Amino acid sequence: MRIAFVAGPPGCGKTRLVLHALGPLRAGGMACGVLKMDAVASTDDQAYRAQGIPARLQVAGDVCPDHEAMVALGPALRWAKEQGLDLLVVETAGLCDRCSPFLQRALAVCVVSGLSHLAAPRKMRAMVEPADVVVLTRCDGISPAERQVFLQSLKALNPGATRIVANGLTGEGTWALTAALRAAPDLRVRDVEPLRSTLPRGYCHFCQGAESGHA
Amino acid sequence: MPEPAILTVLPGTDKFGRSEPFGSLEFEAGRTVAIVGPTGSGKTRLLADLERLSPGDSPTRRRVSLRGVPPAVVAADRAVARISQSMQFFLDLGVREFLEMHRDALQRDREDTDLDAVLGAANHLAGEPFGPDTPLASLSGGQARALMIADVMGISDAPVLLVDEIENAGIDRHAALDVLSAPGRLVFLATHDPLIALRADVRLVLCEGAIREVRETTPAERRLAARLAREDRKTGLLRDALRRGDWLA
Numbered sequence A: 001m002r003i004a005f006v007a008g009p010p011g012c013g014k015t016r017l018v019l020h021a022l023g024p025l026r027a028g029g030m031a032c033g034v035l036k037m038d039a040v041a042s043t044d045d046q047a048y049r050a051q052g053i054p055a056r057l058q059v060a061g062d063v064c065p066d067h068e069a070m071v072a073l074g075p076a077l078r079w080a081k082e083q084g085l086d087l088l089v090v091e092t093a094g095l096c097d098r099c100s101p102f103l104q105r106a107l108a109v110c111v112v113s114g115l116s117h118l119a120a121p122r123k124m125r126a127m128v129e130p131a132d133v134v135v136l137t138r139c140d141g142i143s144p145a146e147r148q149v150f151l152q153s154l155k156a157l158n159p160g161a162t163r164i165v166a167n168g169l170t171g172e173g174t175w176a177l178t179a180a181l182r183a184a185p186d187l188r189v190r191d192v193e194p195l196r197s198t199l200p201r202g203y204c205h206f207c208q209g210a211e212s213g214h215a
Numbered sequence B: 001m002p003e004p005a006i007l008t009v010l011p012g013t014d015k016f017g018r019s020e021p022f023g024s025l026e027f028e029a030g031r032t033v034a035i036v037g038p039t040g041s042g043k044t045r046l047l048a049d050l051e052r053l054s055p056g057d058s059p060t061r062r063r064v065s066l067r068g069v070p071p072a073v074v075a076a077d078r079a080v081a082r083i084s085q086s087m088q089f090f091l092d093l094g095v096r097e098f099l100e101m102h103r104d105a106l107q108r109d110r111e112d113t114d115l116d117a118v119l120g121a122a123n124h125l126a127g128e129p130f131g132p133d134t135p136l137a138s139l140s141g142g143q144a145r146a147l148m149i150a151d152v153m154g155i156s157d158a159p160v161l162l163v164d165e166i167e168n169a170g171i172d173r174h175a176a177l178d179v180l181s182a183p184g185r186l187v188f189l190a191t192h193d194p195l196i197a198l199r200a201d202v203r204l205v206l207c208e209g210a211i212r213e214v215r216e217t218t219p220a221e222r223r224l225a226a227r228l229a230r231e232d233r234k235t236g237l238l239r240d241a242l243r244r245g246d247w248l249a
Helices: A014-027 A044-050 A065-082 A144-157 A174-182 B043-052 B071-075 B095-105 B115-125 B141-156 B173-180 B219-244
Strands: A002-007 A032-038 A055-059 A087-092 A107-113 A133-137 A162-165 B006-010 B025-028 B032-036 B063-067 B080-083 B160-164 B186-190 B202-207 B210-216
Touching: A002 A014, A002 A174, A014 A032, A014 A044, A014 A087, A014 A174, A032 A044, A032 A065, A044 A055, A055 A065, A065 A087, A107 A174, A133 A144, A133 A174, A144 A162, A144 B095, A144 B141, A162 A174, B006 B043, B025 B186, B032 B043, B043 B063, B043 B080, B043 B160, B043 B186, B043 B202, B080 B141, B095 B115, B095 B141, B115 B141, B115 B173, B141 B173, B160 B173
Parallel strands: A002 A087, A002 A107, A032 A055, A032 A087, A107 A133, A133 A162, B032 B186, B032 B202, B080 B160, B160 B186
Antiparallel strands: B006 B025, B006 B063, B202 B210
C-alpha cells in the first residue's frame, strides 16, 4: 500500500487539494482512502465520504496530537488494509508545529497558504524542512511577485523539495500532486516507522491530559 | 537567430463542458492580443490558464505551452508576468525590501537590476509618490498596480505579459501600456475598453467561458483607434484637472 502524509495548518486547503489530486488516480482504478487526523475537531472525513472515498477520523483530544497520530496509525493501517486500499493519504492539521508528522519512508507533503505571513514557513519548519513536496495554496489573492517571493522562502528552507503552486478550489496545479501521490512509496505495514523529526526532550503533563484526569 | 517565442493554446471546454471551436491557437512574440467578452465570460480564467502554462488541470481543461523560451527562464517562473485589476499587495514588507526579495527570488543579477529605477518608474505612473520604506500593504490600489508594472519591467522582464483590465487600475492606462509593450514581448490584454482592444493585432472573443472567435484588427478599426485616441487625450486632460481640483468648464 502506498502511503502519503499531507500536513499543513488548519484552513490552508488540504482537503480540497487532496480531493482534486485523488480524482485522476481514482479514475484510473486506484483504490484511495484517507485518514484524517486533527487535534480538536474536524468534519473533513465527511467531505471525503461524500465523494465516495473511504475516510476515517482521528481526533487527538486530550493527548499530544503527534503522539496520538503515531498511536492511531497502527489501527488505521489495518483499517486501510481491510478496505483494500492501494493508496492511503494521511491528512493531518498543524499539530503543535514542534514536531513533524512525517514518517521516514512515506511520502511527505507539506501545504502552506500564500495568505499566511512570510515568516510562517520558518515557524512551521518542522513540517516544511523534511517534506518531499511543498504545496503553496491560496495564491489567487496575492500578486505574482509575492507568490514568487513566498516560493523563494520555501526553497530556502527546503531546496530539495518539489514545489507546487495549487488551488484547491479550482484544481489548478493539483495534477503535479497527483503525480507525486501516484509515485508514493509502496510500504508494508511493518516498514512504517519512525518519524522524520526528533522528538521533544521534555514532555508536559498538561499536554498529556493530566489536568483533565486522562493521563 | 533563435526561434521566436510561441505560445500555443489547445482547446478546452466552455462552462457547459462543450469543446472550444478551434484546433489550436498560436501567438508569436511581438504580438499584442486583446481578450474581450462580457463580465463572467472567462477572460480572467483564460489569463490564469496562460499564466500557469496550464497542463490541463484548470476548470477549462485548456492546455497551454510555450516554446522558444530558455527552459531555465520557465523553470525560474520568469516566462510569464501578470498585472491584475484587483490585486493588492499583502506582505508585511517595505517597498524596497520587497523589490530586493523579488529580485533575489527570480535570481536576477544584483548589478543589472536597478531598484531605484524601478521605484522611479512606479512613482512616474502612480498619483501621489511613495518612498522605499513605504509599507507595501499601505499602498493605494493605483500605487500598488504602478509598482507591479515597474516590477514587471525592471525585475521580471518576462517574454509574455498578461494584463487584466488595466482601465480599472487607477493609473494612466496608456502610459502603462506604452511602458509594458516592449519590442518582442507577447502581450495579452483583457479589456472592456475599445481603445485598449484596438492596440492589439488580434482579439479573442470570449463567451460562456470559451474562446468563440479570433478577429484580426481591421484597417478601418485602426483608423477608428486614431480618432478615439484624440478624444481620449481630451478626456485625460479633464481627468487631470479634476484630480487637481480645478473647474472643468
